[in-house]
């Protein structure tokens with residue numbers, strides 16, 4: 001298994017799936033959500049509207065990738081940061097259910113943005129640790145997933161994820 005940490009724009013990723021930091025109304029919005037819908041075109045929103053009503057916080061739903069290179073978009077809903085212990089459970093849930101969707105759809109490579117650390121206010125250091133730990137735990141028992149990339153938009157977030165990966169163990173970082 002491999003976990004990679006890279007700096008960049010997730011809309012250019014060539015993994016089979018990319019994850020989106022969506023909101024529970026699946027309504028699109030700013031940040032990475034807006035960027036993915038802009039790059040992927042209207043087909044993604046059309047499919048969301050057709051198939052799903054809303055998505056609970058801590059869960060995820062899947063659509064095709066529209067015009068993106070990625071074949072699928074996994075719309076994961078992280079928590080708005082509250083400072084309570086349930087934040088970490090919900091954030092871990094967003095990553096875990098995204099990975100479960102990969103398993104169900106035979107997707108062996110997926111890229112994640114830093115869910116919840118933009119508009120949703122989750123401190124990056126805490127979020128990075130939850131993200132790395134959750135992905136690593138899942139990969140340990142799911143060899144069908146070969147590659148998980150964290151694609152971080154800014155230098156600060158990129159460095160913090162690198163630290164979390166080093167802190168948490170033995171995977172490679174780019």
Ligand code: ADP
Pocket residue numbers: 008009010011021022030031032033035078113114115116117118119120121122151152153154157
């Ligand atoms: P949330 O509402 O879950 O906090 P945001 O989209 O506001 O989601 O922010 C999540 C993270 O995604 C932030 O670190 C932000 O800088 C980053 N981001 C924004 N645009 C992109 C992009 N095109 N590719 C990757 N990450 C992005």
